[in-house]
Amino acid sequence: MSQEKVLQITDLSISFTGKVVLDKINLEVYRGQIIGYIGPNGAGKSTTVKIILGLLDRYRGKVEVFGEDIRNKGNAYKKRIGYVPENGEIYDDLTAFEYISFTGQMYGMEPEDIKNKLIRLLEKFDMAESLHKRVSTFSKGMKQKLLIISSLIHDPDLIFFDEPLSGLDANSVMIIKEMMTILAAEGKTIFYSSHIMDVVEKISNRIILLADGNVVADGTFDQLKEKNKEGTLEQIFNQLTGFDQHEQIAADIVAALHGDESNE
Amino acid sequence: MNDFITLKILDRFAGLFRLLSVDYRAMRLILSFKLTMDKRRVPTIMQGDKQKENPMLSAFVKSLLLYAFYGLFLIPFLVIGDNYLFQMSIVFAIIMFILMTSMISDFSAVLLDVRDKAILDTKPVTARTISVAKFVHVVIYMTQLTGAFLLIPFLIGSAVNGVRFSILFFFTIIFVSLFIIVLTALFYMFILRFFDGERLRDIINYIQIFLSVGIIVGYQVLVRTFEFVDYSFTLDFYWWHYLLPPMWFSGSFEWLLLGNSETYIVIFSLLALFIPIFSIVLYIYLVPTFERNLQKLLANSKAKKPKRARVQQWIARIATASVEEESMFRFASKMLRNERDFKLKVYPSLGLSLVFPFIMIFSMRVPDQTPNYTYSYLFAYFVVLMIPTVVHMLKYSNKYKGAWLYRILPVQDQMLFYRATLKAFLIQIFLPITLLIGVIFSVIAGFDQVIHFIVITLTGWLFTIVCYRLLNNQRYPFASNFSFAQSANSAYMFLTMFLVGFLAFLHFLIQLIPYGIYGFVIILIVINIFTWKKILPKKV
Numbered sequence: 001m002s003q004e005k006v007l008q009i010t011d012l013s014i015s016f017t018g019k020v021v022l023d024k025i026n027l028e029v030y031r032g033q034i035i036g037y038i039g040p041n042g043a044g045k046s047t048t049v050k051i052i053l054g055l056l057d058r059y060r061g062k063v064e065v066f067g068e069d070i071r072n073k074g075n076a077y078k079k080r081i082g083y084v085p086e087n088g089e090i091y092d093d094l095t096a097f098e099y100i101s102f103t104g105q106m107y108g109m110e111p112e113d114i115k116n117k118l119i120r121l122l123e124k125f126d127m128a129e130s131l132h133k134r135v136s137t138f139s140k141g142m143k144q145k146l147l148i149i150s151s152l153i154h155d156p157d158l159i160f161f162d163e164p165l166s167g168l169d170a171n172s173v174m175i176i177k178e179m180m181t182i183l184a185a186e187g188k189t190i191f192y193s194s195h196i197m198d199v200v201e202k203i204s205n206r207i208i209l210l211a212d213g214n215v216v217a218d219g220t221f222d223q224l225k226e227k228n229k230e231g232t233l234e235q236i237f238n239q240l241t242g243f244d245q246h247e248q249i250a251a252d253i254v255a256a257l258h259g260d261e262s263n264e
Numbered sequence: 265m266n267d268f269i270t271l272k273i274l275d276r277f278a279g280l281f282r283l284l285s286v287d288y289r290a291m292r293l294i295l296s297f298k299l300t301m302d303k304r305r306v307p308t309i310m311q312g313d314k315q316k317e318n319p320m321l322s323a324f325v326k327s328l329l330l331y332a333f334y335g336l337f338l339i340p341f342l343v344i345g346d347n348y349l350f351q352m353s354i355v356f357a358i359i360m361f362i363l364m365t366s367m368i369s370d371f372s373a374v375l376l377d378v379r380d381k382a383i384l385d386t387k388p389v390t391a392r393t394i395s396v397a398k399f400v401h402v403v404i405y406m407t408q409l410t411g412a413f414l415l416i417p418f419l420i421g422s423a424v425n426g427v428r429f430s431i432l433f434f435f436t437i438i439f440v441s442l443f444i445i446v447l448t449a450l451f452y453m454f455i456l457r458f459f460d461g462e463r464l465r466d467i468i469n470y471i472q473i474f475l476s477v478g479i480i481v482g483y484q485v486l487v488r489t490f491e492f493v494d495y496s497f498t499l500d501f502y503w504w505h506y507l508l509p510p511m512w513f514s515g516s517f518e519w520l521l522l523g524n525s526e527t528y529i530v531i532f533s534l535l536a537l538f539i540p541i542f543s544i545v546l547y548i549y550l551v552p553t554f555e556r557n558l559q560k561l562l563a564n565s566k567a568k569k570p571k572r573a574r575v576q577q578w579i580a581r582i583a584t585a586s587v588e589e590e591s592m593f594r595f596a597s598k599m600l601r602n603e604r605d606f607k608l609k610v611y612p613s614l615g616l617s618l619v620f621p622f623i624m625i626f627s628m629r630v631p632d633q634t635p636n637y638t639y640s641y642l643f644a645y646f647v648v649l650m651i652p653t654v655v656h657m658l659k660y661s662n663k664y665k666g667a668w669l670y671r672i673l674p675v676q677d678q679m680l681f682y683r684a685t686l687k688a689f690l691i692q693i694f695l696p697i698t699l700l701i702g703v704i705f706s707v708i709a710g711f712d713q714v715i716h717f718i719v720i721t722l723t724g725w726l727f728t729i730v731c732y733r734l735l736n737n738q739r740y741p742f743a744s745n746f747s748f749a750q751s752a753n754s755a756y757m758f759l760t761m762f763l764v765g766f767l768a769f770l771h772f773l774i775q776l777i778p779y780g781i782y783g784f785v786i787i788l789i790v791i792n793i794f795t796w797k798k799i800l801p802k803k804v
Binding site: 053054055058074075076077078079081083085087089090091093094098102103105106107108134 | 290293294297300301304378379381382383384385386387388389390391556
């Protein structure tokens with residue numbers, strides 16, 4: 001694997017209305033890596049991704065994508081980036097064909113080229129008959145597949161997936177996981193945010209754990225395991241985020257359901 | 265996709281946009297898809313696999329025709345007399361009201377589309393291109409709207425007042441439109457600066473309601489004031505007239521066409537020229553902040569502190585027969601008060617039913633005569649008239665899919681859902697309105713009106729259950745999609761309106777019999793109890 005640097009983040013900080021969300025983060029990401037980007041809710045995962053994508057501009061520090069500072073480079077670097085947003089924002093009044101034509105052309109592709117690719121892709125995703133249907137009529141899984149197609153149609157080099165598997169059935173999940181492995185082997189870089197630890201553990205060749213705006217762990221799963229002496233990523237996650245009361249809380253919840261007196 | 269005439273026209277200005285360092289290809293692309301979505305905006309769910317598009321009668325075209333109709337009301341002010349300062353002030357006031365409110369109500373969904381951020385900003389286009397595309401999109405919409413609204417008045421005004429008027433009118437219209445666009449955007453910026461997205465949506469909602477009521481009431485009032493308006497009216501100038509934008513624009517007519525060069529007229533004209541330009545500069549300067557604040561639309565709003573409403577709880581308890589029904593009553597009350605689409609479809613008619621009785625009273629007045637209010641309580645049947653609309657709307661909700669909840673509940677008495685909902689409507693909406701009108705009428709016309717309002721209230725209760733049977737007759741409220749709401753059975757609607765007329769007439773006949781009205785109250789109570797039990801029976 002070549003050691004070409006795709007992304008470098010130096011001292012990245014951002015705060016919203018006084019609350020510090022990211023606190024001097026440093027990261028280097030290399031070509032061909034699948035990075036599992038994890039952390040509790042509100043740790044700053046999506047915020048990091050939004051900054052890299054240029055959705056937020058009031059940050060301090062430096063973000064370099066493909067070797068150039070995104071502050072003064074304009075927007076051309078986005079051509080090589082693919083993104084599946086966390087909330088699944090999509091113009092659902094359009095048909096699948098129209099939506100992908102739109103995003104594809106925004107990435108500078110030719111309409112004919114987009115159409116050919118899309119037809120092939122939809123067929124592989126078992127959605128061939130959905131080409132001219134409106135996205136608003138799609139099921140959650142179909143929408144998610146369309147978002148994945150939309151993020152990859154221009155063959156990007158750096159891919160941000162924010163919970164890309166939500167709503168997909170087990171078979172589609174296997175396809176996407178395998179696809180990510182092939183893409184990474186080809187030299188694409190994938191930034192994968194998720195709360196489902198089993199998947200992150202299996203597919204990532206590097207795991208970055210964010211908590212309270214700081215990077216608290218960074219390394220392969222084996223390295224993390226060695227350091228923390230825990231068996232699964234889930235357990236490591238719990239340990240590193242200082243969360244060890246799940247048994248007590250679960251017991252309290254059940255007690256509350258039964259109407260018992262609290263034993264806190 | 266690329267066959268919009270608008271875009272073809274825009275293509276001629278491609279050079280201009282490139283001069284502004286806008287990526288014209290990307291902008292055109294964004295616009296072509298935005299326009300496609302606009303065409304489809306109204307009925308979202310009704311299309312499934314079949315995609316029928318009826319371009320001739322899209323909701324948007326219909327609304328343009330309606331604006332064209334409203335525009336006709338401007339004509340009198342354009343053709344009578346040549347007191348431009350006065351006439352044109354009224355014309356511009358109306359134009360600005362219509363444009364501003366429709367801009368906020370119809371177009372806010374487009375201006376405030378939060379999906380844009382995730383979808384457009386992640387693509388390799390500059391922020392400038394995106395904001396110019398948005399602005400052009402708004403301008404396209406505004407042009408269509410202003411065109412529909414002002415074309416006929418413009419032609420007639422030009423024919424009557426000559427070429428110079430026509431040229432001036434044309435340019436002032438452009439300035440007014442631009443001014444309104446920027447003003448709307450600044451309004452959003454202001455709201456978003458201080459409040460969150462939920463509040464903004466509430467405000468937009470109320471403006472939409474206000475627009476619907478305002479237009480109808482406004483024209484009623486305008487028509488009435490016609491008689492009193494004296495066109496040789498001269499204006500006494502006060503400094504605060506500088507704060508009235510319509511006067512700026514009308515000032516330019518007074519100055520340039522009539523040669524009235526009083527200082528304040530000249531200042532008006534200069535304001536008309538420079539304030540719009542200044543506001544556009546301000547807008548461009550503030551756009552980045554605006555975009556940033558748009559993020560707030562995505563953010564969760566702060567939790568409201570629940571208000572302690574003892575009275576509400578007490579009402580819910582005494583109005584209902586069981587714990588389940590009480591809980592449904594509270595739920596329905598919340599829905600009536602909180603669901604924006606429901607409010608938008610229902611509150612305008614509520615507002616009208618509240619205002620109309622008074623408009624009728626005042627318009628029936630004969631000058632120089634002591635007004636006779638003997639039968640004015642019959643106007644309060646306007647309130648009964650709105651019942652079918654509201655009851656019909658109780659079927660719908662934006663989140664109609666949540667209705668699975670009713671089905672999984674272990675409730676024996678399936679009729680309680682609608683029974684509680686209808687009661688919630690009667691107690692939370694119908695009763696307060698009738699009460700308010702009743703109190704005001706009693707003050708105006710004497711306290712013998714009270715008995716008539718008792719009759720009207722009882723009639724309303726009876727009529728509500730009848731409307732339910734005729735229009736809804738189903739098990740669960742808030743369980744259908746609003747997109748289907750247009751297809752109200754107009755035959756039934758007509759029948760119910762006829763019924764209201766009949767009930768009012770019956771009321772009139774019975775009060776002619778001495779003490780008949782008291783007997784009528786008793787009969788109505790009995791029929792009410794019987795009908796409610798019959799149509800929505802309690803099952804145990």
